[in-house]
Amino acid sequence: MIRTFLSVFIAAVIVAVPSAPLFAQTSAPLSAQEDVQAQIIDLRAKVILLLSELVTHLRVEIARLSGDPVLIAQAQAELARFAPTELPVEEEEVKEEKTTSKPKPRSSGGGSSTPRNQEPRYTLMPYNEVADISVSSGDAEPKFTNVVINPLHVYVGDTQTFTVTVEASEPVVSVTSTTELDNETVELPLSQISTSGAGSTWQTSWQVYDTHVRTYYTTFTARTQSGDENDITLAWSDPCSGTSQGVNSTLSGNCTVSAVDGVDGGNLTIPNGVTLTLNSGAVWAWNPGTSITVDGAIAVNGTAELRKGYLFYSGTTNDNANVSSLVFDTNSTLASHIRAGTFFRFTAVGGAELSTSYGSNTVTIGGITNGTTISFSRANTTAASYSKNGGGAVSIPSDGTSTTINSGDTILVTLSTQAAFLEASSITATVGSLSSTFTVTTKAAGCGESC
Numbered sequence: 001m002i003r004t005f006l007s008v009f010i011a012a013v014i015v016a017v018p019s020a021p022l023f024a025q026t027s028a029p030l031s032a033q034e035d036v037q038a039q040i041i042d043l044r045a046k047v048i049l050l051l052s053e054l055v056t057h058l059r060v061e062i063a064r065l066s067g068d069p070v071l072i073a074q075a076q077a078e079l080a081r082f083a084p085t086e087l088p089v090e091e092e093e094v095k096e097e098k099t100t101s102k103p104k105p106r107s108s109g110g111g112s113s114t115p116r117n118q119e120p121r122y123t124l125m126p127y128n129e130v131a132d133i134s135v136s137s138g139d140a141e142p143k144f145t146n147v148v149i150n151p152l153h154v155y156v157g158d159t160q161t162f163t164v165t166v167e168a169s170e171p172v173v174s175v176t177s178t179t180e181l182d183n184e185t186v187e188l189p190l191s192q193i194s195t196s197g198a199g200s201t202w203q204t205s206w207q208v209y210d211t212h213v214r215t216y217y218t219t220f221t222a223r224t225q226s227g228d229e230n231d232i233t234l235a236w237s238d239p240c241s242g243t244s245q246g247v248n249s250t251l252s253g254n255c256t257v258s259a260v261d262g263v264d265g266g267n268l269t270i271p272n273g274v275t276l277t278l279n280s281g282a283v284w285a286w287n288p289g290t291s292i293t294v295d296g297a298i299a300v301n302g303t304a305e306l307r308k309g310y311l312f313y314s315g316t317t318n319d320n321a322n323v324s325s326l327v328f329d330t331n332s333t334l335a336s337h338i339r340a341g342t343f344f345r346f347t348a349v350g351g352a353e354l355s356t357s358y359g360s361n362t363v364t365i366g367g368i369t370n371g372t373t374i375s376f377s378r379a380n381t382t383a384a385s386y387s388k389n390g391g392g393a394v395s396i397p398s399d400g401t402s403t404t405i406n407s408g409d410t411i412l413v414t415l416s417t418q419a420a421f422l423e424a425s426s427i428t429a430t431v432g433s434l435s436s437t438f439t440v441t442t443k444a445a446g447c448g449e450s451c
Contacts (some may be wrong), residue, residue, distance in 0.1 A: 142168035189351035246366015265341020265367030278304035312337035341367030346438035
């Protein structure tokens with residue numbers, strides 16, 4: 001009814017605006033008449049466009065009142081036609097960094113500048129692409145010859161792998177990575193996986209957390225046996241952040257999805273000024289019984305779909321699950337898969353110092369009933385503890401312990417390593433049928449201060 005009324009109103013306005021032939025009887029010069037006619041035609045076009053946009057805005061509001069995400073998406077897609085066209089932004093020129101050209105004394109404190117303050121060496125590529133880059137870090141040793149960041153663009157929960165190849169006239173004893181996230185700095189030791197002539201290849205993986213919609217910089221530092229040190233910095237990004245599985249989430253910036261994505265185990269809010277864009281073929285999932293609140297916009301392109309259902313990672317345990325991609329199904333359980341909303345995983349640490357305390361990454365336990373029991377067990381560690389929601393440390397005795405948690409609670413565990421080389425110490429946290437183990441392995445003998 002509203003749309004019919006406004007359509008009649010538009011027609012009335014168009015009739016009310018004087019048409020060009022009415023000015024043919026005036027005494028104004030022909031050029032002036034033509035100018036006025038052009039202005040009238042332009043005014044009529046603007047009025048039609050303005051009122052058409054008003055009708056579409058009303059359709060969006062009616063769709064929101066209905067609460068149906070599909071109707072909302074359709075109305076938002078129609079409204080997007082009225083958005084001003086943005087000119088493409090050219091990528092920033094890539095700047096090459098200076099590298100250290102003189103030997104540095106061996107130091108556990110490191111010699112790199114803050115990653116965020118350094119320029120990216122290479123431009124970024126689309127999500128899920130691998131950055132396999134041949135690099136040149138100058139004449140200083142050890143020389144970086146190749147860096148692989150897989151994937152280059154990530155979501156929170158993805159596993160990202162760094163692979164670095166270095167060359168030197170003497171043995172390279174350590175390669176480390178340093179990444180400044182939103183709230184903390186992550187330092188990871190890389191393990192040597194192969195050698196070829198004067199070159200050696202090193203690798204590490206981590207589960208992405210504490211990121212937001214921006215570019216991050218990882219500095220790789222290599223050290224030789226005699227203490228010579230060199231570093232190189234590369235950029236990667238989290239292009240679609242703000243959502244976490246198992247808890248209520250709010251998109252923190254514009255997000256474009258081309259595959260299966262969504263929120264499992266929580267509600268989603270798209271705030272004002274933020275657009276969720278679903279490319280053709282994409283599926284955005286939300287669970288039955290949860291909601292999508294659209295204060296911003298959803299743009300659905302081609303064959304993209306908003307579907308009620310559940311999201312899964314392939315795998316039988318938290319520690320072996322493949323979190324690089326999500327699987328959609330209309331059933332709440334799926335054989336050989338783990339619900340994304342209940343997934344949690346600790347990141348292992350290698351090359352650790354002897355008789356030293358190490359804390360895990362913080363994990364969020366979601367998709368559970370409030371008051372669920374979480375149990376902790378320990379192995380081959382001289383001391384162990386856990387903390388919940390950033391609270392004080394609670395000791396984990398040798399025979400284990402347990403407590404209750406609510407959906408969305410965070411857990412961090414801490415252990416002390418053994419006074420022996422290549423010894424693994426661990427803490428396992430178990431919630432229902434799912435568990436994850438935080439493992440810390442001490443360095444090999446002869447690795448020096450850092451390995």
